[in-house]
Amino acid sequence: MKTIETTADETEQPVLQVRNLKKYYPITSGLLNRHVGDVRAVDGVSFDLHAGETLAIVGESGCGKSTLAETLLRLHEPTEGDVVYRGQSLAELSGTALQRIRREIQMIFQDPTASLNDRMSVGRIVAEPLRIHGWDGDVDERVAELLEEVGLSPGDHHDRFPHELSGGQCQRVGIARALALNPSVLVADEPVSALDVSIQAQILALLDALQDEYGLTYVFVSHNMSVVRHIADRVAVMYLGRIVELADVETIFEDPQHPYTESLLSSVPDVGTERTDRITLHGSPPDPIDPPEGCNFHPRCPLARELAEDDRAKCETEDPALVSHDARDIACHFRP
Amino acid sequence: MSAPLLEVRDLVTQFHTDEGVVSAVDGISYEVHAGETVGVVGESGSGKSVSVRSIVRLISSPGKIERGEVRWKGKNVLEMTPRELRQLRGNEIAMIFQEPREALDPAYTVGYQIVEAIQAHRDVPNGEAREEAIELLAEVGIPNPSEAISRYPHEYSGGMAQRALVAMALAGEPELLIADEPTTGLDVTIQAQVLELFARLQRDREMALILITHNLGVVSELCERVIVMYAGRIAERGPLDRIVEEPKHPYTQTFLESVPRLDNPGAIDPIEGTPPNLSDPPSGCRFHPRCPEAKPICREQQPPEITFEDDQMAACYVYTDSYHRSPAEPTTKHYEDD
Numbered sequence: 001m002k003t004i005e006t007t008a009d010e011t012e013q014p015v016l017q018v019r020n021l022k023k024y025y026p027i028t029s030g031l032l033n034r035h036v037g038d039v040r041a042v043d044g045v046s047f048d049l050h051a052g053e054t055l056a057i058v059g060e061s062g063c064g065k066s067t068l069a070e071t072l073l074r075l076h077e078p079t080e081g082d083v084v085y086r087g088q089s090l091a092e093l094s095g096t097a098l099q100r101i102r103r104e105i106q107m108i109f110q111d112p113t114a115s116l117n118d119r120m121s122v123g124r125i126v127a128e129p130l131r132i133h134g135w136d137g138d139v140d141e142r143v144a145e146l147l148e149e150v151g152l153s154p155g156d157h158h159d160r161f162p163h164e165l166s167g168g169q170c171q172r173v174g175i176a177r178a179l180a181l182n183p184s185v186l187v188a189d190e191p192v193s194a195l196d197v198s199i200q201a202q203i204l205a206l207l208d209a210l211q212d213e214y215g216l217t218y219v220f221v222s223h224n225m226s227v228v229r230h231i232a233d234r235v236a237v238m239y240l241g242r243i244v245e246l247a248d249v250e251t252i253f254e255d256p257q258h259p260y261t262e263s264l265l266s267s268v269p270d271v272g273t274e275r276t277d278r279i280t281l282h283g284s285p286p287d288p289i290d291p292p293e294g295c296n297f298h299p300r301c302p303l304a305r306e307l308a309e310d311d312r313a314k315c316e317t318e319d320p321a322l323v324s325h326d327a328r329d330i331a332c333h334f335r336p
Numbered sequence: 337m338s339a340p341l342l343e344v345r346d347l348v349t350q351f352h353t354d355e356g357v358v359s360a361v362d363g364i365s366y367e368v369h370a371g372e373t374v375g376v377v378g379e380s381g382s383g384k385s386v387s388v389r390s391i392v393r394l395i396s397s398p399g400k401i402e403r404g405e406v407r408w409k410g411k412n413v414l415e416m417t418p419r420e421l422r423q424l425r426g427n428e429i430a431m432i433f434q435e436p437r438e439a440l441d442p443a444y445t446v447g448y449q450i451v452e453a454i455q456a457h458r459d460v461p462n463g464e465a466r467e468e469a470i471e472l473l474a475e476v477g478i479p480n481p482s483e484a485i486s487r488y489p490h491e492y493s494g495g496m497a498q499r500a501l502v503a504m505a506l507a508g509e510p511e512l513l514i515a516d517e518p519t520t521g522l523d524v525t526i527q528a529q530v531l532e533l534f535a536r537l538q539r540d541r542e543m544a545l546i547l548i549t550h551n552l553g554v555v556s557e558l559c560e561r562v563i564v565m566y567a568g569r570i571a572e573r574g575p576l577d578r579i580v581e582e583p584k585h586p587y588t589q590t591f592l593e594s595v596p597r598l599d600n601p602g603a604i605d606p607i608e609g610t611p612p613n614l615s616d617p618p619s620g621c622r623f624h625p626r627c628p629e630a631k632p633i634c635r636e637q638q639p640p641e642i643t644f645e646d647d648q649m650a651a652c653y654v655y656t657d658s659y660h661r662s663p664a665e666p667t668t669k670h671y672e673d674d
Binding site: 060061166168196197198199200201202204205223224225226227229230231253263264265266267268269270271278280281282284285 | 552
């Protein structure tokens with residue numbers, strides 16, 4: 001387990017405070033583009049992000065984890081709610097003030113080749129944020145330093161183009177670019193999903209080393225529970241635009257309480273473990289345009305199925321709020 | 337042991353590209369017995385898909401099966417006439433692929449496509465074929481099959497589409513099902529459903545299964561035996577528990593250590609470097625530039641196949657006398673980065 005070293009001041013104030021964040025995509029219909037409904041991609045998400053920690057956001061496709069990551073950086077304008085960076089509300093900012101805070105929160109993308117401009121050399125790609133935000137020092141020197149930092153050779157790779165590099169090398173370039181402005185938070189959206197296993201391990205080791213060296217704070221979006229177990233300090237499990245359970249990594253993996261977390265974990269095929277306790281979910285996640293009444297998860301919930309009729313009616317009609325129990329936040333009427 | 341269903345001997349498949357000859361599969365041999373489940377694992381470019389597609393000769397230009405033998409119940413597949421090959425594909429050996437929705441024709445209903453698959457193999461009247469299609473959809477766990485049969489592929493989710501493809505593959509009542517990354521791209525809870533389906537079908541139908549995947553977890557769920565491929569060759573093969581608990585080949589060992597696992601949240605140990613470019617593969621053992629155990633002897637010749645108990649095999653010099661007599665690597669190795 002990693003230990004998080006924080007000064008007293010930092011423990012008092014989280015780096016990021018996410019408050020009831022919502023991102024809806026309107027659905028329009030007809031000639032007049034009448035507003036007929038919303039895709040509730042992110043539907044009221046709140047959490048604190050502490051300095052030096054890695055918070056993983058996990059869930060299946062369509063649960064809103066990527067939209068959440070992008071809304072944190074204000075790549076999307078939130079429908080409602082706010083993100084507060086070190087006490088400063090991002091919703092109140094615009095122009096240069098917003099740009100200044102954007103230097104502090106950087107992103108690494110899933111598809112390492114698609115997220116790099118193929119017409120630019122590696123050197124130019126890494127230098128670009130330095131030019132845009134106005135770097136005080138020597139840009140060439142900084143680029144060489146960054147390439148070295150992510151395990152590329154400034155001599156060899158500086159003048160190459162993305163198509164000449166492997167997937168793993170491209171992801172290293174993406175990381176160098178994200179680090180260019182000395183950010184304090186890195187939001188990584190499935191950064192190793194497109195890579196081969198042996199390369200995945202190299203990139204995870206690099207992210208670990210960079211965090212130790214610079215005290216970086218990570219938001220790590222992933223569908224891969226094994227990777228999350230390895231890299232995260234805390235885990236937020238999302239289902240249909242909401243957090244259903246949030247706790248430290250040990251608690252989530254050793255003692256999951258939300259029925260969705262439980263079945264998600266038991267679905268992961270793992271090397272060398274005999275699965276006798278698999279909880280197979282029926283059906284697929286529902287449509288976020290028309291989420292189920294009551295608890296979002298109830299139509300697939302193995303726990304709800306076993307409840308007495310009166311109790312089940314509660315799941316079908318009442319929406320459970322995310323509440324704290326000991327060191328865990330959970331949204332379930334009957335757990336813990 | 338009875339005669340194997342499928343025997344592959346010294347198979348070589350190459351791609352003739354502008355940049356030269358790519359030896360995608362370079363002399364592999366293995367057997368599959370009736371009712372057995374075999375996992376073929378490896379990273380991209382290890383030749384796992386090409387080696388299995390070569391079995392049913394699904395290799396198109398610029399690829400070519402250069403030499404070797406593929407025997408299905410004793411008969412050489414590489415010498416079959418187009419007619420015999422059609423009979424083999426689908427009827428005796430069926431295949432399903434990754435990206436299930438791309439394998440279905442969006443212009444026709446799922447039912448139409450399954451009926452077509454049934455009638456391609458057997459002379460069954462329309463009504464009867466439709467009944468059979470509904471039964472197949474029910475068998476693969478599609479809810480409300482008599483209605484689902486008239487739906488179009490875009491109305492199916494990824495997991496449902498993969499089930500429909502499995503139904504189609506079952507139409508010919510194959511004795512061997514080849515599944516190429518069948519759950520890659522599916523969500524874990526859906527993947528678990530599809531894996532359970534495979535386990536059930538394999539049990540009920542006593543069908544042999546070759547599962548190609550990069551995911552060792554998926555192999556652990558389903559397979560009795562595992563073939564580990566690296567750069568177009570078999571690095572190691574053997575029973576699942578032997579491969580997982582006592583891997584003999586340094587590639588298998590480092591590969592297992594580099595995979596983040598639920599039961600082992602501790603440090604992972606990445607393999608340095610990247611898999612080689614197969615248009616110019618390393619000499620000798622193709623893993624030697626990345627191998628922690630490599631000695632000069634490993635650069636010289638292809639390593640011998642060493643057999644251990646329980647039919648475990650590793651192609652590695654470490655288990656030979658000549659390796660131990662050979663001097664250690666004189667200089668520190670320089671890794672190609674990443």
